[in-house]
Amino acid sequence: LLVKRGAAKGRYDQDTIEAILDRALVAHVAFATENGVFCTPTLFARVGEMLYIHGSQASHTLRVLQAGAACCVTVTVMDGLVLARSVFEHSANYESVVAYGRFTTVEGTDERLEALRAFTDKLIPGRWAEVRPPSEQELIRTEIVRMPVTEASAKVRSGPPDDDETPDAELDVWAGVIPLSTSFGMPVAAPGLRPGISLSESVKRLVNGHGPGPRVEQ
Numbered sequence: 493l494l495v496k497r498g499a500a501k502g503r504y505d506q507d508t509i510e511a512i513l514d515r516a517l518v519a520h521v522a523f524a525t526e527n528g529v530f531c532t533p534t535l536f537a538r539v540g541e542m543l544y545i546h547g548s549q550a551s552h553t554l555r556v557l558q559a560g561a562a563c564c565v566t567v568t569v570m571d572g573l574v575l576a577r578s579v580f581e582h583s584a585n586y587e588s589v590v591a592y593g594r595f596t597t598v599e600g601t602d603e604r605l606e607a608l609r610a611f612t613d614k615l616i617p618g619r620w621a622e623v624r625p626p627s628e629q630e631l632i633r634t635e636i637v638r639m640p641v642t643e644a645s646a647k648v649r650s651g652p653p654d655d656d657e658t659p660d661a662e663l664d665v666w667a668g669v670i671p672l673s674t675s676f677g678m679p680v681a682a683p684g685l686r687p688g689i690s691l692s693e694s695v696k697r698l699v700n701g702h703g704p705g706p707r708v709e710q
């Protein structure tokens with residue numbers, strides 16, 4: 493499981509791995525069945541060393557995972573484009589995690605609620621406390637599975653291009669990093685939102701707290 497190409501970018505400590513999992517919004521879950529190889533994009537959340545995904549009872553992916561299929565989960569955060577003087581040295585700044593394991597079904601109501609809270613508050617911190625909790629029926633219709641993140645590696649690239657100290661630095665070509673960030677835009681109210689309902693505090697914090705994007709009134 494050691495990172496071989498670009499080995500210096502490999503990280504194996506749990507803190508780094510968990511921090512990347514918490515930053516990333518989407519995971520790709522890959523698995524093989526007798527019908528072929530699949531790779532499903534999905535939201536996910538982390539609680540401790542457990543990675544949770546959820547979906548409907550009808551989900552093919554969840555059914556295969558619940559049956560104990562070996563799988564590989566990857567997450568990626570892109571932080572920038574790295575422009576060098578040569579095509580060859582161009583790169584990207586990123587943080588990524590690759591984890592191997594098997595998912596099991598989460599049965600207990602407390603853990604299921606905790607996982608759903610983690611999904612919600614990961615994306616919109618504080619939202620769980622503002623909205624109606626899941627009903628018993630909604631809980632029953634939601635499948636939740638968990639995988640311990642114990643066999644995992646991270647890979648991280650940051651900083652400028654690698655050709656500053658090479659003969660290419662003599663070329664008259666701009667080189668450097670173009671940062672790339674994910675930000676939230678101005679919230680758009682649901683067409684059916686009743687008049688007079690102001691933005692939730694969690695939404696204000698989310699929109700105002702991320703990068704140079706728009707700001708909503710406090």
Ligand SMILES: Cc1cc2nc3c(=O)[nH]c(=O)nc-3n(C[C@H](O)[C@H](O)[C@H](O)COP(=O)(O)OP(=O)(O)OC[C@H]3O[C@@H](n4cnc5c(N)ncnc54)[C@H](O)[C@@H]3O)c2cc1C
Binds near residue numbers: 547
């Ligand atoms: C950002 C993001 C977040 C998501 N979050 C969740 C989540 O939290 N929970 C959840 O259940 N689902 C989520 N989905 C949808 C998920 O990717 C699957 O479409 C869904 O879970 C159904 O899975 P399935 O195995 O039943 O697919 P099936 O409907 O059985 O898929 C049949 C075939 O359709 C194609 N297909 C399936 N999904 C996609 C897709 N997303 N894009 C393109 N082709 C596809 C593939 O060829 C697949 O083999 C998310 C998708 C995205 C892009």
